[in-house]
Amino acid sequence: MTEILLGAALLVLATVMTGLARVLRGPGIADRVMAAQLLGTGGIAVLLLLDAATGTPGLADAALTLALLAAFATVALVRGAPDDGGDPPA
Amino acid sequence: MIADLLIVAAIVALALPVVLGRSAFTSVALFVAYGLLLAFAWVRLDAVDVALTEAAIGAGLSGVLLLGAARRLAGGPPVEDAPPGKAQVALIGVGCAGLAVALGAAILALPDPAPSLAGPVMANIAALEVGNPVTAVLMGFRGLDTLLEAAVLVLAVVALWALAPDAAWGGAPGWRQPRAADGPLALLARVLPPIGVVVAVHILWVGADAPGGKFQAAAILTAMWLLPWMAGIAAPPPISRAWLRILVAAGPVAFILAGFAGSALQGAFLAYPQGYAKAVIIAVEVVLTASIAVALALLVLGPPAEDRDA
Amino acid sequence: MTLLVDVFTVLAVAAGIVFFIAGTAGLIRFPDTSSRLHALTKADHLGLGLVVLGLLPRAESLGGVLRLLAIWGLVLVSSAAAGPMLARLARRGARGG
Numbered sequence: 296m297t298e299i300l301l302g303a304a305l306l307v308l309a310t311v312m313t314g315l316a317r318v319l320r321g322p323g324i325a326d327r328v329m330a331a332q333l334l335g336t337g338g339i340a341v342l343l344l345l346d347a348a349t350g351t352p353g354l355a356d357a358a359l360t361l362a363l364l365a366a367f368a369t370v371a372l373v374r375g376a377p378d379d380g381g382d383p384p385a
Numbered sequence: 386m387i388a389d390l391l392i393v394a395a396i397v398a399l400a401l402p403v404v405l406g407r408s409a410f411t412s413v414a415l416f417v418a419y420g421l422l423l424a425f426a427w428v429r430l431d432a433v434d435v436a437l438t439e440a441a442i443g444a445g446l447s448g449v450l451l452l453g454a455a456r457r458l459a460g461g462p463p464v465e466d467a468p469p470g471k472a473q474v475a476l477i478g479v480g481c482a483g484l485a486v487a488l489g490a491a492i493l494a495l496p497d498p499a500p501s502l503a504g505p506v507m508a509n510i511a512a513l514e515v516g517n518p519v520t521a522v523l524m525g526f527r528g529l530d531t532l533l534e535a536a537v538l539v540l541a542v543v544a545l546w547a548l549a550p551d552a553a554w555g556g557a558p559g560w561r562q563p564r565a566a567d568g569p570l571a572l573l574a575r576v577l578p579p580i581g582v583v584v585a586v587h588i589l590w591v592g593a594d595a596p597g598g599k600f601q602a603a604a605i606l607t608a609m610w611l612l613p614w615m616a617g618i619a620a621p622p623p624i625s626r627a628w629l630r631i632l633v634a635a636g637p638v639a640f641i642l643a644g645f646a647g648s649a650l651q652g653a654f655l656a657y658p659q660g661y662a663k664a665v666i667i668a669v670e671v672v673l674t675a676s677i678a679v680a681l682a683l684l685v686l687g688p689p690a691e692d693r694d695a
Numbered sequence: 696m697t698l699l700v701d702v703f704t705v706l707a708v709a710a711g712i713v714f715f716i717a718g719t720a721g722l723i724r725f726p727d728t729s730s731r732l733h734a735l736t737k738a739d740h741l742g743l744g745l746v747v748l749g750l751l752p753r754a755e756s757l758g759g760v761l762r763l764l765a766i767w768g769l770v771l772v773s774s775a776a777a778g779p780m781l782a783r784l785a786r787r788g789a790r791g792g
Contacts, residue, residue, distance in 0.1 A: 296701055303708050305388050307715050307746075308425075312391050314719040314735075319402060319415070325728050325785035327411050329735055330399075330418035331444070332777060333722075336739045336770060337715065338421055340746045342428065343763070344708070347750045353433035353596025355762055356588060357424070357440055360605065362766045363581055364444040366773025367608050368417045370570060373780040374562070374615050375452035377410055569776035576772060580765075 300348035304341050311337030328372045335365025389429055396422050409455040417448040433596040434519045437588070441604035449611060450685045456560070457687070514663035516594030523598070524666045528655045532644065535637045535673055538680040542633055546624060549688040555625035559686035564617035574616035581609035589674050593663065599670045603677035610682050621686055629679065636669075636676025643669050700752045707749030714742030728785040736778040740770060 311333060318330045339358045346354035399419045406412040420443020427436035469477070506518050506526060513525045523531045549556075565571045585605040592598030613619035622629050643665055647656035657665050721734025747767045754760045 296704075299705060300708070303712060303746075306712050307742075308388055308391055310712070310715045310719045312395050314722045315395055315418075316398065317719075317723045317731075319398065323728050323785055324410060324414070325781050326731065327414040328781060328784065329732065330415060331421065332774065332781070333735055333739070334418050334421040335444070336735075336743055336774070338425060339766060339770060340711070340715065340743050341425070343746060343750055343766070345428070347704075347753050351431070351433060353437065354428065355759070355766075356591065356595070356597055357428065357433060357437050359584055359762060359766055359769075360437055360440045360588065360601065361421070361424075361444065362769040362773070363577070363584055363605060364441060364608055365421070366573065366577070366769075366777050367612060368421075368444045368448050369773075369777040370573060370612070370780065371449045371452065371615060372414050372417065373777070373784050374570070375410070375413075375449070375456065376784055377408075569779045573773060573776045580769065 297348045300344050304344035304348065307337055307340045307344065311341070324376055328369060328376070331365060331368045331372065335361055335368070339365075392422065392425050392429060396426065409458070410452070413448060413451045413455060416451065417444060420444060420447060434517075434598070434601075437596055437601045438604070441601045441608070445604055445608035446611075446681060446685055449615075453559075453685065453687055512659075512662065513657065513666065515666060517592060517596065517598070519596070520592055520598055520666070524670065525657065525662070528640075528644075532637065532640045532655070535640060535676065538677060538684075539633055539637055542680050542683050545684060545688050547688075549624075549690075553689040555623055556689035557621050557623045558683055558689050559614065559621055560690060561620070562615055562617040566618070570616045571618060574613045574618055577612055578609040581605055581612075585609070585674075589670065592670070593667060599674040600677060603674045603681060606674070606678035607681040607685065610678065611685060614686070621682070624683070624689055629683075632679045633676055633683070636673035639672040640669050704749040704753060707745050711742040711745030711749065714738045714745060718742060729782055732778060732781055732785065736774050736781075740774055743767060743770060 314333050314337070315330060318326055318333060320326075339361050342354050342358040342361070345351065346358070396419070399415055399422060403412050403415045403419055406415065420439060423443060424436045424439040427433070427439055503518070506522060509526070510516075510518055510521045513521045515521050515524075565574075585602040588597040588605065589599060589602035590597075592602070614621055624630075643657075644655040646665075647658070648654050650656075650658050715738070718734050718738030721738060722731050725731045725734055744767055747763050751760055751763055754763060
């Protein structure tokens with residue numbers, strides 16, 4: 296069973312990384328912000344599967360922290376996004 | 386092994402656009418994702434404590450801090466530095482490559498097994514009555530380092546406030562956010578903080594025996610405090626408030642008092658009385674958590690600004 | 696009994712992975728940002744829900760069960776809130792460099 300759960304964790308990780316490769320290409324700001332959201336949700340699944348497989352203490356709490364703060368990151372980024380194309384002149 | 390390669394490849398793939406990106410906002414957005422990835426790397430290295438910190442700081446606070454910096458920079462006069470010449474670029478490249486090679490060589494030159502104090506820590510951990518070796522090191526064996534770190538946070542807040550213009554002195558820190566009276570952001574700002582406080586208390590409490598502890602809990606509390614501010618439905622307290630200043634200083638002061646109590650009772654600074662070690666450690670950690678949370682929030686918010694709408 | 700639990704876990708986790716893969720497929724195949732946002736916020740969170748469901752019977756204590764449910768609940772609430780905000784950002788047509 297441990298191997299199955301570890302394999303599942305690896306599969307989710309690979310899926311998330313594939314999605315990440317797409318998100319990185321953009322083109323819009325929203326696409327880039329999605330990277331945080333994608334890694335948050337996928338990362339929680341990976342951490343929970345690892346926790347069930349290995350029982351390492353702290354993994355479930357790390358997943359809980361991510362669940363709480365991945366949304367915070369998205370909110371902060373959307374709130375701080377420049378209003379129109381690109382950044383204000385630097 | 387495949388997982389490690391995937392994570393390393395993703396870290397490099399994210400790091401490049403963070404450094405090379407033309408827009409400050411895109412760099413910050415990807416840097417937040419980069420922080421989440423680093424947390425996975427720490428999990429793979431069996432450093433769950435560090436992973437928790439990275440998740441809390443990386444996802445929660447550094448993004449807001451950097452966005453604030455980008456905002457301030459955008460408001461100022463344009464930077465008129467000439468772009469670096471070819472020789473300068475080459476020099477920077479050589480310097481970075483040299484540093485990378487030196488670091489790699491240093492890691493490869495480590496004796497096998499690497500020198501470690503893990504053994505002595507585990508042999509003496511029973512004296513502190515806590516189950517988490519990281520907490521034992523931070524609060525016990527290297528307690529002085531942690532005390533100085535906590536003091537550095539207070540000094541950082543003082544230094545940041547020193548940047549405030551005279552006219553703004555005593556005002557509320559940070560810039561004013563446009564108000565989101567209803568909608569998704571207002572919902573989150575009302576629903577999330579109570580849950581977040583419970584999670585922070587949980588993380589602080591389990592920190593004695595499992596990964597977690599004051600710094601992670603404080604980072605979560607800070608994020609929960611900043612959420613209503615970001616939604617524009619609550620303003621941070623003015624920095625002239627006495628309770629705010631007392632809170633910032635309370636953690637290090639409590640730590641120092643516990644240290645002197647050790648001098649008086651046990652004959653050594655920061656020595657914990659036998660049988661009460663865990664109680665003292667947790668009491669100090671609770672006060673430190675509150676102090677660190679407030680200090681982190683004030684650092685992210687920045688100094689009070691004269692033009693509050695800027 | 697343990698066999699039954701194992702079968703349940705494998706089935707639910709496998710179904711969850713299907714949704715994660717579907718979400719990533721959508722992320723890659725969909726032509727515009729708003730559609731990609733659908734793929735991300737809906738499929739991935741259903742996938743996470745199924746993974747949580749599969750792991751529930753393996754939790755060691757009641758606290759563990761509650762923590763799993765809290766994680767899923769938090770993700771649902773926060774992504775439900777983050778989704779529209781991201782969509783609005785996408786509609787503003789903001790472009791990064």
